[in-house]
Amino acid sequence: MRNLQDTNEVLFYHYITSNIEASLPLIYTPTVGYACQHFSEIWRKNRGVFIAWEDRNNIESILRNVLSDDIKIIVVTDGERILGLGDQGIGGMGIPIGKLSLYTACGGIAPHQCLPIMLDVGTNNKELLNNPLYMGARHSRVSEAEYFEFIDIVVSAIERRWPGVLLQFEDFALQHATPLLKEYQDKLCCFNDDIQGTAAVALGSILAACLHNKTSLSDQRIMFVGAGSAGCGIAELIVSALKADGVDEDVARSHIFLVDKDGLVLKDTPALTDFQYRLAHARETLPFSPDGKNIAALINCIQPSILIGVSGVPGLFTEEVVKSMHSCASTPIIFPLSNPTSRVEALPEDIIEWTEGNVIIATGSPFAPVMYKGHRHIISQCNNSYIFPGLGLGVLLSNAKRVTENMFLAASKVLALSSPLLKDPHGALLPELTNIHEISKKIAIAVALAGAEDGVATRMMESELEDKLEDMFWKPEYQNYRRISF
Numbered sequence: 032m033r034n035l036q037d038t039n040e041v042l043f044y045h046y047i048t049s050n051i052e053a054s055l056p057l058i059y060t061p062t063v064g065y066a067c068q069h070f071s072e073i074w075r076k077n078r079g080v081f082i083a084w085e086d087r088n089n090i091e092s093i094l095r096n097v098l099s100d101d102i103k104i105i106v107v108t109d110g111e112r113i114l115g116l117g118d119q120g121i122g123g124m125g126i127p128i129g130k131l132s133l134y135t136a137c138g139g140i141a142p143h144q145c146l147p148i149m150l151d152v153g154t155n156n157k158e159l160l161n162n163p164l165y166m167g168a169r170h171s172r173v174s175e176a177e178y179f180e181f182i183d184i185v186v187s188a189i190e191r192r193w194p195g196v197l198l199q200f201e202d203f204a205l206q207h208a209t210p211l212l213k214e215y216q217d218k219l220c221c222f223n224d225d226i227q228g229t230a231a232v233a234l235g236s237i238l239a240a241c242l243h244n245k246t247s248l249s250d251q252r253i254m255f256v257g258a259g260s261a262g263c264g265i266a267e268l269i270v271s272a273l274k275a276d277g278v279d280e281d282v283a284r285s286h287i288f289l290v291d292k293d294g295l296v297l298k299d300t301p302a303l304t305d306f307q308y309r310l311a312h313a314r315e316t317l318p319f320s321p322d323g324k325n326i327a328a329l330i331n332c333i334q335p336s337i338l339i340g341v342s343g344v345p346g347l348f349t350e351e352v353v354k355s356m357h358s359c360a361s362t363p364i365i366f367p368l369s370n371p372t373s374r375v376e377a378l379p380e381d382i383i384e385w386t387e388g389n390v391i392i393a394t395g396s397p398f399a400p401v402m403y404k405g406h407r408h409i410i411s412q413c414n415n416s417y418i419f420p421g422l423g424l425g426v427l428l429s430n431a432k433r434v435t436e437n438m439f440l441a442a443s444k445v446l447a448l449s450s451p452l453l454k455d456p457h458g459a460l461l462p463e464l465t466n467i468h469e470i471s472k473k474i475a476i477a478v479a480l481a482g483a484e485d486g487v488a489t490r491m492m493e494s495e496l497e498d499k500l501e502d503m504f505w506k507p508e509y510q511n512y513r514r515i516s517f
Contacts (some may be wrong), residue, residue, distance in 0.1 A: 032057055036132070037076045040142050044507035047136040051464045055416065056397050058136075059129045061371035064114050066129075070122030071159075071166045078128055079147030081121065084173050087181050094192040102193045103144040104423050106130045107185075109152055111172070111204040112225075115343040115374035120154030121167035126202050130224070130419070137467045138420025138475075139504035140427070150185060152178055182211065190219055197426050197434075199224055199419070208260040209306050220426065222434040226264030228415040228422070231439040233265045233366065233393075234272060235446030236413050237337060239460055240364045240391045243452045246336075249278050251286060254335035256326060256376065257342035257369070258291040263306045265339065271436050272443070284310065288333050295321045295329055330355040340367040340376030348377035353385040361389060368395035368413055379410045391452075393460050411461035418442050421471035425478025428500055429488035441481040442474045449473070472500055 036043040047054045110123025127147030134140040153172040159165045198221040212223045255262040266287045273283035289296035289310050298313045319332040338356050356363040367376035379392050380401045388403045393413040401408045449470055451458030476496050482488030
């Protein structure tokens with residue numbers, strides 16, 4: 032597939048878009064995880080830009096080697112937290128390549144306008160450092176001060192080379208992801224897909240489930256197992272959605288419960304990050320003893336209606352945990368979102384059996400439908416590709432200068448209203464990916480309108496946006512050329 036992409040992009044994307052559901056697991060999760068782990072061993076041809084820390088004084092000239100001045104979207108990673116696989120060094124380049132393939136296949140962004148960038152600041156993966164085939168820098172990751180200085184040099188150089196480009200931060204480690212987003216989100220057009228994209232597709236899935244259950248978001252108590260940037264990003268977007276519905280912020284935060292390896296996250300939990308502290312509960316405000324690490328026991332105390340797994344710990348949602356959720360809600364919403372498949376908190380077939388089929392599930396990796404007592408349960412993948420291609424398309428469509436929270440909320444609402452479950456009680460929670468172009472276009476329009484409302488994008492009539500969208504939506508078709516004289 033990569034060879035075809037490198038030699039005939041039109042044919043590559045024609046095949047992908049014609050077989051999107053079968054192709055997605057090949058060009059992204061779970062296959063991309065294997066590709067990242069073995070990147071140096073299976074490398075065939077260069078794609079994208081590699082920038083090493085040692086080249087920090089030559090970044091301008093490196094970026095000038097990219098001949099195109101028409102780059103519109105860049106996906107950048109440092110390879111430190113690749114999926115649930117940890118530090119993969121320059122092997123992390125597989126993620127930007129895969130993500131940008133989805134921008135084109137799902138969002139109609141022309142491939143020549145996309146650029147993957149890998150920042151090589153070393154690796155702490157001893158297996159890679161000892162591998163004679165590893166092509167990255169053979170040293171440990173640079174210090175924090177050196178790291179943030181390097182990132183700032185790179186981001187500034189990118190902005191000078193391609194002013195207004197949409198910059199997507201991808202698979203940065205917990206201690207870097209949120210600080211980088213906070214540093215740059217008000218300075219340039221950027222977002223972090225692990226935090227904000229994951230949050231938007233999760234929120235859209237939750238809203239769809241609430242619509243199906245004929246409940247509102249404000250009726251839910253939501254428990255997160257895993258308190259990293261992804262889980263906290265989902266939680267914060269839920270808080271924003273509740274506030275947009277008129278719920279007081281303190282009340283909105285009282286609906287959220289974070290659990291990590293040491294138990295319920297509290298204000299007095301040691302070594303909390305700022306984004307974790309904002310979501311932590313004060314011990315004295317809880318009507319139960321918050322101590323203990325047993326997830327099922329915490330569920331019985333908290334009585335959540337929604338359980339979200341972002342822990343990366345396989346099998347963490349045991350039968351006891353799932354049955355505790357079922358005792359709290361007649362139709363619990365359970366999302367084991369960790370990926371790749373080897374890291375999922377519970378298998379869908381087990382969750383369905385333990386809840387006697389009365390459950391709404393979405394996963395972070397693809398799973399086949401499950402038959403239970405004669406009924407076919409379609410397992411929707413809570414895949415960021417439902418959101419970020421349409422978001423990027425909307426940014427380009429409206430010439431947005433920033434990416435705002437309201438743009439993600441708008442995307443989530445479009446996804447929720449696209450749920451087949453709203454029309455068919457036995458339907459999937461999320462629409463089929465065969466409809467991804469239609470969904471991406473709707474999201475793009477909603478994002479453009481939200482951006483204009485926030486004052487960061489060009490204000491246009493919806494009909495104008497629709498016409499412009501059709502003109503700019505790239506299709507994998509061979510063009511007719513004619514020779515001209517110089």
